């Protein structure tokens with residue numbers, strides 16, 4: 001098993017505040033990972049660093065087996081194998097179709113294939129009816145679904161999901177969880193998921209990380225972490241006491 | 243009051259009469275201002291986006307200069323172009339003075355800072371997440387920047403309409419470098435000045451009405467185009 | 482915290498600039514309002530009932546500097562304050578027709594007669610005349626240099642199709658030009674004939690840039706000739722003389738008109754002293770007079 005992502009002593013500062021300090025982290029291909037932690041603990045920052053959206057200050061970073069030198073060509077090549085659903089699920093001005101087709105068009109995919117893929121992904125998320133709807137007019141949950149469809153349309157090797165079900169109703173949430181599992185199993189897509197829903201992590205993730213003040217407090221098999229947390233703070237967090 | 247009434251009447255009579263001279267003047271106005279707008283847009287939009295997105299030494303200064311030049315007095319722009327194109331100026335050999343080309347050049351000088359500055363503003367108000375979303379969907383840097391510009395459309399269209407309004411109504415620069423030559427470089431605004439100077443107030447007012455109508459029609463067209471590209475955009479509801 | 486105070490400082494600065502400008506402006510107004518009072522106290526001149534006199538005149542009298550030279554004498558002597566509105570003869574006349582001004586100093590004989598015939602003006606008096614000349618590029622492509630026949634010269638320009646610039650603004654100069662074309666029985670038109678619709682100074686400048694011929698009054702020519710390269714081609718033809726007249730706007734049409742002031746102005750203008758003053762103007766600067774007095 002090769003590690004898709006490998007980090008050593010990666011740090012990130014904003015001003016004189018250190019928001020990320022990861023001594024060691026490895027993410028392997030084909031699994032679902034969950035990142036948990038309180039607000040502001042650096043989860044999004046970590047995701048942004050490994051998806052090459054934010055430059056780390058120090059440390060060693062390997063993505064998809066490559067040492068990162070931040071050359072534009074490398075960034076493009078690597079990013080084209082990943083996709084992200086951001087916390088805000090930003091929608092471009094335009095229809096849902098325009099949004100979901102965006103990644104395919106950026107890759108100069110033939111028009112017919114674009115249409116097919118867009119329909120397929122929207123259908124999978126139950127959003128096909130909204131295909132011609134102005135994306136900015138969708139509700140928060142609908143936007144998140146479209147954002148997921150948009151990320152899936154490009155068939156990524158790695159999918160980053162930053163609190164993808166935060167605005168989604170329970171039954172749709174269950175649908176999405178089922179779907180996350182499905183694409184992981186069907187396409188062997190590696191998924192890194194940030195969530196605040198403990199049961200979701202428990203249900204989906206093979207491994208999970210607990211973040212605290214920019215550090216990875218604990219990292220291990222989901223079952224182990226839930227049953228036998230090493231750090232007292234982990235214990236409290238998982239009990240919902242933070 | 244009499245003059246105003248008569249002006250309104252004369253304005254409509256002028257439009258109805260399809261006066262050859264007036265048609266030529268109107269078309270030249272359109273030709274000059276629209277050409278200047280297109281050129282100012284072609285160089286101003288990318289320049290504005292560049293200023294908004296690229297960090298380099300002196301960027302702040304250039305931005306501030308651009309904002310200042312947004313208020314460049316037309317006569318001054320005219321004078322600068324005049325001095326360059328004059329027989330005694332560095333570009334005198336091209337013999338461009340008192341031609342529509344000279345008028346377009348002067349108006350580009352007026353329109354460019356406006357388009358560039360307002361575009362920069364519009365692009366700068368876009369959030370980091372636009373760029374991030376775009377590159378995470380596999381866009382190249384260029385594609386992502388184009389997307390940023392596309393997302394700034396409302397602001398950029400506002401920039402273009404503002405510039406057009408300034409150009410079509412501008413008289414100082416076109417008067418100076420165009421020369422207001424009948425049948426060659428006379429436009430609506432310089433006609434108004436001339437008619438006023440000759441004491442033909444109602445005719446001047448009539449031409450003014452035509453100018454306003456023209457501006458109105460162009461704005462309608464731009465707004466229509468804008469609407470079409472923003473099917474999903476509607477106004478903020480204030481209840 | 483620091484940022485915030487910085488912003489506050491800037492905002493304060495802006496407000497300060499605004500306040501200062503407002504104060505400066507109102508201060509100015511006050512001063513302006515106070516000044517004449519002081520003057521009136523120190524002056525011995527009679528104070529007219531209505532000291533505001535509006536004079537519409539052609540740009541040439543203003544641009545030549547004549548008015549600046551002689552009007553202060555009138556103002557000091559009579560206590561009137563003359564407000565000069567310098568426009569084309571046509572516009573000056575329509576201001577008179579609208580009763581927007583009190584007195585006119587113009588040069589467009591035929592239009593003046595019409596103005597009086599229509600009952601808008603009274604008390605017309607000859608004041609002075611100046612003359613026009615045709616100027617053109619030194620190369621003289623039309624071959625008219627040295628001629629004293631203006632009509633023939635213009636005819637030649639039209640035949641050779643050399644660039645000619647016309648004021649084209651219904652000014653006295655423009656009307657004079659049209660009269661000369663008419664005298665040569667020629668209807669000017671074509672790409673060589675540029676009707677620019679501008680004042681004399683601007684037309685001179687354009688003619689210089691375009692290396693064209695144009696008709697110009699001597700005052701404007703003398704005033705600017707050092708800046709440009711065009712040379713005199715035709716002068717001395719009686720057709721090129723240009724008489725100025727002063728006309729009061731008819732008080733029966735517009736009772737609010739300052740007819741008293743207009744009368745005082747006309748009387749002063751044709752007085753022997755003023756006529757001498759006009760005859761002297763320009764001699765020290767150009768070596769020749771710009772206007773020849775001819776009041777009867």
Ligand SMILES: Nc1ncnc2c1ncn2[C@@H]1O[C@H](COP(=O)(O)OP(=O)(O)O)[C@@H](O)[C@H]1O
Nearest residue numbers: 014015019037038039040041042043044045046
């Ligand atoms: N661009 C930025 N500039 C300054 N501070 C930032 C920036 N992005 C994130 N931070 C700070 O870094 C910390 C970690 O943020 P984030 O990774 O978004 O937390 P979360 O775990 O809630 O996703 C937060 O305190 C946040 O305020």
Ligand SMILES: [Mg+2]
Nearest residue numbers: 043044087162
């Ligand atoms: Mg977050």
